[in-house]
Amino acid sequence: MLCQECGKRPATLHFTKIINGDKNEFHICESCARERGEGLPGSPNGFSIHSLLSGLMDFDPAGKGSLQGQTPAPPPRCEECGLTYPQFKKLGRFGCSSCYNHFGDRLDPLFKRVHGSTAHVGKIPQRSGGRIKTRREIDRLRQEMQSSIQNEEFETAAKLRDEIRLLEKQLQSAEPG
Numbered sequence: 001m002l003c004q005e006c007g008k009r010p011a012t013l014h015f016t017k018i019i020n021g022d023k024n025e026f027h028i029c030e031s032c033a034r035e036r037g038e039g040l041p042g043s044p045n046g047f048s049i050h051s052l053l054s055g056l057m058d059f060d061p062a063g064k065g066s067l068q069g070q071t072p073a074p075p076p077r078c079e080e081c082g083l084t085y086p087q088f089k090k091l092g093r094f095g096c097s098s099c100y101n102h103f104g105d106r107l108d109p110l111f112k113r114v115h116g117s118t119a120h121v122g123k124i125p126q127r128s129g130g131r132i133k134t135r136r137e138i139d140r141l142r143q144e145m146q147s148s149i150q151n152e153e154f155e156t157a158a159k160l161r162d163e164i165r166l167l168e169k170q171l172q173s174a175e176p177g
Contacts, residue, residue, distance in 0.1 A: 001027050003027065003028045003029040003032055004026060004027050004028055005028050005029070005032035005035075006029065006031070006032055008029075009029035009031065009032075010029060011027035011028055011029055012029055012030055013026075013027075013028050013029070013030065013033050014026070014027050015027075015028070076102060076103060076106070077102070078094075078095060078096065078098055078099045078102040078103070079098065079102065080095075080096045080098035080099075080102075081095035081096040081098065081099065082095070083095035083096075083099055085103055085106060088103065130174070131171060131174065134167055134170065134171055135171070137167060138164055138167050138168065138171075141160050141163055141164050141167070142160075142164060144160055145157050145160040145161060145164065148160060
């Protein structure tokens with residue numbers, strides 16, 4: 001595919017821009033991209049995953065902005081490897097496994113913004129998904145039953161016990177053997 005701007009060189013950059021709901025696709029060469037001022041991956045002004053993460057991390061999670069007239073507190077530092085939070089923002093990766101603990105209060109809001117949650121729930125494989133879902137449901141019902149017993153809601157606990165037994169029978173009949 002040739003560059004849409006000059007029509008001479010091969011298009012090596014493919015952009016999709018959405019402006020006010022209008023989607024525009026561009027296929028241009030590096031020279032034309034520089035002339036247009038588009039960011040090039042790997043170039044000093046270009047896009048990189050580290051700059052994206054830095055942009056996402058560039059916020060004060062606790063709302064503790066420095067007050068005028070006060071000197072800002074020193075940046076948090078990992079006690080194991082000595083990495084500071086600004087260094088992490090610049091590099092886009094931690095220096096050691098202890099960094100997760102030292103920067104934890106700043107990471108939770110970041111994970112929530114990037115992933116929508118702070119807990120990993122994983123994926124269930126298609127083939128064995130039914131059994132896994134049933135086992136998870138049994139575990140959930142057992143926890144609910146224990147809670148009902150502690151609250152002395154014995155009728156609810158008995159219904160939950162019956163549901164658990166039914167699901168366990170379904171699991172046993174579905175097991176190859």
